[in-house]
Amino acid sequence: MDALNLIYYSPTGTTQKIVREIGENLGVKRISEYNISENEIESIPVLNNSLTIFGLPVYGGRLPLTAIETLKKFQSNQSPAVIVVVYGNRDYDDSLLELQEIANNCGFKVIAGAAFIGEHSYSSNEKPIAQNRPDKQDLEKCKDFSKLVIKKIKHISKLTAPTIPGNYPYKERKQLPANVHPETDNKRCNKCGICVDVCPTNAISIEDLVITDGELCTLCCACVKYCPEEARTFDHPKINEIRERLLLNCSTRKEPLFFV
Numbered sequence: 001m002d003a004l005n006l007i008y009y010s011p012t013g014t015t016q017k018i019v020r021e022i023g024e025n026l027g028v029k030r031i032s033e034y035n036i037s038e039n040e041i042e043s044i045p046v047l048n049n050s051l052t053i054f055g056l057p058v059y060g061g062r063l064p065l066t067a068i069e070t071l072k073k074f075q076s077n078q079s080p081a082v083i084v085v086v087y088g089n090r091d092y093d094d095s096l097l098e099l100q101e102i103a104n105n106c107g108f109k110v111i112a113g114a115a116f117i118g119e120h121s122y123s124s125n126e127k128p129i130a131q132n133r134p135d136k137q138d139l140e141k142c143k144d145f146s147k148l149v150i151k152k153i154k155h156i157s158k159l160t161a162p163t164i165p166g167n168y169p170y171k172e173r174k175q176l177p178a179n180v181h182p183e184t185d186n187k188r189c190n191k192c193g194i195c196v197d198v199c200p201t202n203a204i205s206i207e208d209l210v211i212t213d214g215e216l217c218t219l220c221c222a223c224v225k226y227c228p229e230e231a232r233t234f235d236h237p238k239i240n241e242i243r244e245r246l247l248l249n250c251s252t253r254k255e256p257l258f259f260v
């Protein structure tokens with residue numbers, strides 16, 4: 001394989017970090033990146049004669065709906081693919097199985113999968129959940145996974161599908177009311193517009209004040225994590241309740257898992 005495609009959705013950057021680390025350790029010369037959390041990918045080629053890595057974060061044990069729409073536009077004629085999900089130390093539930101199904105339906109041949117851990121989108125210094133992950137240890141695990149993929153792809157004529165955990169029907173998606181979304185502290189905000197740029201669903205606009213469209217917001221927290229003034233916060237009681245539950249039940253470190 002002399003070409004590699006990295007296709008990922010990563011509002012707060014952890015999935016991007018992991019997918020890049022896996023990709024860079026595969027020893028492939030030509031790497032093309034498709035960051036589907038940035039707005040509009042101009043043209044999507046058919047991805048043949050190459051290896052593709054799909055990387056997505058886990059939202060409610062599933063894949064983010066907004067990412068799926070774009071993901072389905074990628075097509076291949078049975079080129080191999082590696083699927084990766086990144087979750088915030090709670091669980092990845094049916095997300096990897098869902099990703100396998102989408103990749104297969106797009107014409108890829110899934111040869112390996114992995115579930116990695118990234119800092120939870122709702123983590124804060126006061127309430128840390130998988131804070132600063134992926135860390136050094138996780139990045140070492142990325143290298144281990146790359147080695148397994150290299151080994152598997154050497155036997156290209158007998159590439160078998162891995163057994164991916166998960167259940168049908170997939171876990172039901174739950175949606176919080178539209179009034180639950182990050183807010184701006186207008187005393188701190190200098191209207192730099194970074195929140196507008198990093199929002200993958202164009203849910204934020206700046207007029208006299210910063211306005212958030214609760215119908216479009218996916219609660220990804222990119223605006224919170226990237227705000228240089230710490231003016232964006234997500235302190236809704238519903239989210240604080242989730243944070244407390246995560247702290248109580250999901251503070252024990254989980255480790256990446258490979259399915260090859």
Ligand SMILES: Cc1cc2nc3c(=O)[nH]c(=O)nc-3n(C[C@H](O)[C@H](O)[C@H](O)COP(=O)(O)O)c2cc1C
Pocket residue numbers: 009010011012013014015016057058059060061062086087088089090091092117118119120121122218219220221
């Ligand atoms: C709406 C939403 C739902 C989430 N659901 C889960 C979940 O079910 N399990 C889990 O462990 N982490 C969950 N997370 C945490 C993310 O999977 C995790 O923070 C991931 O590293 C984010 O990826 P990114 O940095 O590439 O955006 C959720 C995050 C968001 C924003």
